[in-house]
Amino acid sequence: MAGNRTFTMIKPDAVGAGNTGAIIKMIEEAGFKIVAMKKTYMSKERAGQFYAVHKERPFYQDLTNYMSSGPIVPMILEKDNAVEDFRKLIGATNPQDAAEGTIRKLFAKSIEANAIHGSDSDENAEIEGRFFFADVEKF
Ligand code: UDP
Ligand code: MG
Numbered sequence: 001m002a003g004n005r006t007f008t009m010i011k012p013d014a015v016g017a018g019n020t021g022a023i024i025k026m027i028e029e030a031g032f033k034i035v036a037m038k039k040t041y042m043s044k045e046r047a048g049q050f051y052a053v054h055k056e057r058p059f060y061q062d063l064t065n066y067m068s069s070g071p072i073v074p075m076i077l078e079k080d081n082a083v084e085d086f087r088k089l090i091g092a093t094n095p096q097d098a099a100e101g102t103i104r105k106l107f108a109k110s111i112e113a114n115a116i117h118g119s120d121s122d123e124n125a126e127i128e129g130r131f132f133f134a135d136v137e138k139f
Contacts, residue, residue, distance in 0.1 A: 002082075007118075009117045076139065
């Protein structure tokens with residue numbers, strides 16, 4: 001059975017462009033409840049840990065430099081079928097391929113600076129949520 005939580009973070013391009021509020025509004029209007037949220041930073045080392053699954057990929061160095069370049073807004077979200085429904089709301093990784101009306105179509109600048117993260121499985125949602133909110137049981 002699909003879980004009811006996912007993890008997201010608004011990335012430095014979207015936070016820097018002043019789109020945090022507009023993105024949160026879209027997330028809430030799509031029926032997701034914000035369980036936990038903060039504005040914070042990742043060091044290059046922490047960004048490397050978060051994206052460790054991609055460490056052999058050619059974009060890894062650029063990605064971890066970018067993800068540590070400015071503030072981010074990580075969140076744990078709740079909704080039925082959360083992981084799949086949230087991936088639909090954000091759209092494809094490359095904004096050129098993202099469907100009309102998706103967050104990445106509206107706000108992403110490039111395949112790298114693509115505005116927002118969304119977990120790809122229930123298991124990763126749990127791991128990624130704990131990466132930022134160690135005390136999530138309280139929420
Ligand atoms: N990324 C990139 N170049 C690529 C593919 C991905 O810079 O060719 C970045 C992009 O920011 C993406 C992140 O790496 O969101 C993680 O890649 P993944 O394939 O997991 O995409 P996502 O799950 O975020 O859609
Ligand atoms: Mg991914």
